[in-house]
Amino acid sequence: MPKQVDHRERRETIARALWRVVERRGVAHLTLREVAQEAGISHGALQHYFTSRGAMLAFAMDFAAEQTSLRVGRGMRELGDRPHPRDVLRLMLIETLPLHADARAASRMSAAYVLEALHDKDVHARARDGMLQGRALVEQLVRQAIADGHIPADRDPANETNLLLALTGFTPLIELGVIEPQDALTAIDEHLNRLFTGDDRDASR
Amino acid sequence: MPKQVDHRERRETIARALWRVVERRGVAHLTLREVAQEAGISHGALQHYFTSRGAMLAFAMDFAAEQTSLRVGRGMRELGDRPHPRDVLRLMLIETLPLHADARAASRMSAAYVLEALHDKDVHARARDGMLQGRALVEQLVRQAIADGHIPADRDPANETNLLLALTGFTPLIELGVIEPQDALTAIDEHLNRLFTGDDRDASR
Numbered sequence: 001m002p003k004q005v006d007h008r009e010r011r012e013t014i015a016r017a018l019w020r021v022v023e024r025r026g027v028a029h030l031t032l033r034e035v036a037q038e039a040g041i042s043h044g045a046l047q048h049y050f051t052s053r054g055a056m057l058a059f060a061m062d063f064a065a066e067q068t069s070l071r072v073g074r075g076m077r078e079l080g081d082r083p084h085p086r087d088v089l090r091l092m093l094i095e096t097l098p099l100h101a102d103a104r105a106a107s108r109m110s111a112a113y114v115l116e117a118l119h120d121k122d123v124h125a126r127a128r129d130g131m132l133q134g135r136a137l138v139e140q141l142v143r144q145a146i147a148d149g150h151i152p153a154d155r156d157p158a159n160e161t162n163l164l165l166a167l168t169g170f171t172p173l174i175e176l177g178v179i180e181p182q183d184a185l186t187a188i189d190e191h192l193n194r195l196f197t198g199d200d201r202d203a204s205r
Numbered sequence: 206m207p208k209q210v211d212h213r214e215r216r217e218t219i220a221r222a223l224w225r226v227v228e229r230r231g232v233a234h235l236t237l238r239e240v241a242q243e244a245g246i247s248h249g250a251l252q253h254y255f256t257s258r259g260a261m262l263a264f265a266m267d268f269a270a271e272q273t274s275l276r277v278g279r280g281m282r283e284l285g286d287r288p289h290p291r292d293v294l295r296l297m298l299i300e301t302l303p304l305h306a307d308a309r310a311a312s313r314m315s316a317a318y319v320l321e322a323l324h325d326k327d328v329h330a331r332a333r334d335g336m337l338q339g340r341a342l343v344e345q346l347v348r349q350a351i352a353d354g355h356i357p358a359d360r361d362p363a364n365e366t367n368l369l370l371a372l373t374g375f376t377p378l379i380e381l382g383v384i385e386p387q388d389a390l391t392a393i394d395e396h397l398n399r400l401f402t403g404d405d406r407d408a409s410r
Contacts, residue, residue: 023323026320027320111316112320114380115313115320117380117381118231118313118380124382128381132383135384156395158388159391159392159395162391163392163395166371166374166378166389168377169370169371169376170374171374172319173367175319175323176329176332177329178370183364187364187367187368187371190364190368194399
């Protein structure tokens with residue numbers, strides 16, 4: 001179905017053009033017109049895909065989330081058949097940080113989207129749903145790791161999940177050069193080491 | 206010097222008007238004209254204080270940082286003469302979270318400022334300096350707490366500082382309703398409890 005492929009390709013082209021505009025000028029200056037120009041299409045053609053700035057942002061955000069999932073999926077395959085839950089959580093955390101160009105674009109989109117959410121109910125609901133899904137996935141991994149003895153049974157899964165999610169707070173600190181990427185990775189590894197102390201006892205790893 | 210007081214008051218009025226505009230419509234729609242209207246002064250009068258949108262944002266950010274310092278200062282006085290370093294770090298962390306109206310305004314300004322910093326060198330340098338100062342203050346407290354035996358001596362002060370700073374990552378999670386304020390506080394307390402285990406040994410607290 002070449003037509004559908006074209007449609008999808010065109011939307012990707014637009015999403016990437018939107019990222020470049022956000023990267024260069026910030027979300028404050030993001031307009032349909034600017035994105036059309038960057039994507040090399042007419043304003044009218046862009047409106048065929050997105051009827052509003054909000055719809056365009058929502059698509060760019062979904063596309064960013066999709067790209068992040070694809071990167072996590074690739075990383076998972078590298079971890080082999082039965083990946084250790086510590087490595088899975090590490091991969092998920094690290095792919096949200098702005099450590100390479102694609103992740104940085106997604107992370108900047110995400111930050112812009114959170115700001116938009118503060119004064120737009122639809123964006124708020126959509127951003128919240130996405131983050132709640134991510135949170136549920138992390139909590140499921142934590143609960144399974146407790147059940148399997150990797151994390152001590154006296155740890156509260158909801159609380160540990162919240163602490164893991166808070167580590168996404170390294171993003172603005174890395175973006176502003178307050179904390180070096182390598183130091184953020186060291187801190188994340190240290191946090192995970194303290195969480196996965198169940199493995200020390202049974203040496204199952 | 207009533208004239209200086211007036212000048213300062215006027216700038217504060219403008220900063221608070223700016224916050225309301227950011228709160229209501231987001232930084233994307235922030236213009237000198239909009240802020241002048243919200244503050245109830247003419248565009249020309251506003252330009253007397255700020256020659257550009259960037260200068261206005263920088264002032265609003267400094268004002269937000271100043272207000273946060275004042276709140277931390279008030280909290281410090283409530284902690285008494287010789288506050289425990291755990292309580293000082295808790296106070297500093299919590300006052301950066303959007304848990305009440307003033308802190309929320311400052312936190313939203315800060316998020317907007319970080320986004321602006323990504324494509325504005327001056328804003329980047331200014332935001333980085335502010336955050337580096339905050340980081341240095343936290344690291345100094347951590348080092349002193351290690352020296353005083355509150356935190357075990359085998360903890361790396363730079364790494365512990367980075368983990369504490371990452372907890373500011375609760376901000377977007379609270380703003381989007383992904384994590385409840387009370388759950389963020391519980392997680393922060395748990396993290397501090399695990400850090401200040403030196404007190405368990407000598408029961409100095």
